[in-house]
Amino acid sequence: MRSHFLYLSGTALLQAVFSLATFGEEPSNHTEDQTSPPRHEPENATSPRPLLKTAFRSTVGSIIRHPLTTYHLGITLSRRRGATLFDNNLPTLQAPQLLPGKAPRPGSPEFELHLDRAGLPDRIPGELNYHIGGREFFTAFERELTEANLSIDSQVYIFDNDDIGVRYANLLRARAEEIPVRVIFDDLGSTMAHGKSPSSNLPQDFIQPADIGAYLIEGNSNVLLRETLNPWLITDHTKLHIFDREVAFLGGMNLGRESRYEWHDLMISVKGPVVDALSGDFDQTWRRNGLLGDFALFLRRQDVQFEEEQGTPLRLLRTDVLTARNEIVVAMQQAIRCARDRVWIETPYFSSDIIETELKSAAERGVDVRIILPERANHQIMAAGNSVTARNLLNSGVRVYHYPEMTHLKAMVCDGWATVGSANLDTISLFINRELNVSFSESTLVSELIDRVFEPDFQTSSPLAIDDIDLKFAPLIESITDQL
Known part of the structure; x- marks a missing residue:
């Protein structure tokens, strides 16, 4: 003890x-x-x-x-x-594999059933x-x-x-x-x-x-x-x-x-x-x-009762250490792995090696992977961490953009599936702090997110190139931000 x-x-x-x-x-x-x-x-x-x-x-x-x-x-x-x-520094350790069977396209009914089988909360x-x-x-x-x-x-x-x-x-x-x-x-x-x-x-x-x-x-x-x-x-x-x-x-x-x-x-x-x-x-x-x-x-919580045909199916996702819930990272990881056409992300802080690895794999198989980060994040150490992640992703063919102001927006679209909420792409949000996201596969909602958030923000943002990143002590920065 x-x-x-x-x-x-x-x-x-x-x-x-x-x-x-x-x-x-x-x-x-x-x-x-x-x-x-x-x-x-x-x-x-x-x-x-x-x-x-x-x-x-x-x-x-x-x-x-x-x-x-x-x-x-x-x-x-x-x-x-x-x-x-250890996960971020030992290359022999691999992220969890997809569930057995052919990978269903995100946004399809089969993908939502895939998330059900992964143990994620029921849609409401x-x-x-x-x-x-x-x-x-x-x-x-x-x-x-x-x-x-x-x-x-x-x-x-x-x-x-x-x-x-x-x-x-x-x-x-x-x-x-x-x-x-x-x-x-x-x-x-x-x-x-x-x-x-x-x-x-x-x-x-x-x-x-x-x-x-x-x-x-x-x-x-x-x-x-x-x-x-x-x-x-x-x-x-x-x-x-x-x-x-x-x-x-x-x-x-x-x-x-x-x-x-x-x-x-x-x-x-x-x-x-x-x-x-x-x-x-x-x-x-x-x-x-x-x-x-x-x-x-x-104290037992009451189950939510509802009619089957009432509204768009929405899945509430949590990170909550106390109740051993890491649903946000599981859903994101499965969606990126199953994506065939695009993975578009906007986030203020990106230091998760797990998500970075999945995005590199997606880019290598021809998926259109794009990331929007703030040009200057409000936290100095996280801004440096963003730069390290951007450098790694650019080297793998991912397109990275800098939003000219501070974007605190957290959104991801994988083909016809999307998630928005409070979670950043870092260890604290995906595994430690308590977070709340919602995900959905409703085509009109996903299209509206693309039309009102991603397309305008791509237009506002500047494409980032490797030469734009000047990092000293990159390995040290990466080791620190991996824990954040």
């Missing part, structure tokens, strides 16, 4: 270094017309959260509230880190719409927030303390006077964001609260707030908003200025029976982060 504790302590320290490394920010130059948010009065300012204190509290608090899961997460994390180290009917860019999403989000009649459930990785974060904190506080409002955000992710200044200017008369969590619940607020603790500095990267249990939003955007004004990103909204599944997911997350702690794991 003592050796286990020492090993897990070392793993936690390593995870801390990796987590902090990814928060070296590069400024973004994108601006657009802005409307002034509600003014934040000086008396509402609270004491800031020290980052190291937050990290310490998250781990110690998790040990007290979640002793079983904290131990389980530590063991799983240490194994995953070791597996990544729903209606899906895209919201591209901050203007589209926040307009739709605010409309649902102000018109909700029964309940509001909101979960984000970062609930920022800038003018946009405060605007929606004020709206949530106001709605909580009328209907139940539950908010979940990641303790470590939000604390890290609170320590940064936005690259676009805040309104002159705006006074930033030091702690958005305290601001949400201070005074006579009726907002119910829970913050996800971070055992071993594992974070919950989910973005999920549910209104009246009838409409839900998920994707890559947080609540803050970056998502509203500075970054290129994507959210989707869904309606129908799939919202019941997402509501159950939110309820489980709420219980896990409450007084029940580990006991919430023993």
Whole structure:
């Protein structure tokens, strides 16, 4: 037991270094017309959260509230880190093979059955719409927030303390006077964001609260707030908003200025029976982060009941170490391996050797493989990792593009199949942090994603050549980013 504790302590320290490394920010130059948010009065300012204190509290608090899961997460994390180290550096180790039988084309009914046999969650009917860019999403989000009649459930990785974060904190506080409002955000992710200044200017008369969590619940607020603790500095990267249990939003955007004004990103909204599944997911997350702690794991979730012909079949995919779910990477890997015509990807961070290997193989068999990366990612170490991956892919015939601003959009199309959501193409998103994606094979939705996201972004982006990449210490960078 003592050796286990020492090993897990070392793993936690390593995870801390990796987590902090990814928060070296590069400024973004994108601006657009802005409307002034509600003014934040000086008396509402609270004491800031020290980052190291937050990290310490998250781990110690998790040990007290979640002793079983904290131990389980530590063991799983240490194994995953070791597996990544060996998988990425020993050429004799191979990625999992396709299931037996002829590879079905992504987008076909046979491919969806193939994913069923791979053990992925059942598809659930729903209606899906895209919201591209901050203007589209926040307009739709605010409309649902102000018109909700029964309940509001909101979960984000970062609930920022800038003018946009405060605007929606004020709206949530106001709605909580009328209907139940539950908010979940990641303790470590939000604390890290609170320590940064936005690259676009805040309104002159705006006074930033030091702690958005305290601001949400201070005074006579009726907002119910829970913050996800971070055992071993594992974070919950989910973005999920549910209104009246009838409409839900998920994707890559947080609540803050970056998502509203500075970054290129994507959210989707869904309606129908799939919202019941997402509501159950939110309820489980709420219980896990409450007084029940580990006991919430023993509460059985109700199965979603629905009519067979109701809506487009949507498959909810998770990365969740605690419940041993790595459905996102499994689905992506199978789709790339089965692709015959194209694999198009847009992602802000790409350091996964598993996905890189699959893309190289796809390019070698003649598939049109294209990747869009940000020209300058907001994290310096991940920008360097993107460059290493781009160099490797270009050498294998993959076409790589640089988006001129910060793209935080996460989307993949393989022939007639697509997935969008919160997961990046890195070890943290595919194996460690908690993530939420949705996949589908509906031809009109896949075509719309191509027409509204990929085609315009290829036009906006610049093709990258090997000579454009000047990397020093590439092997060291690759070894570090493989763990991120």
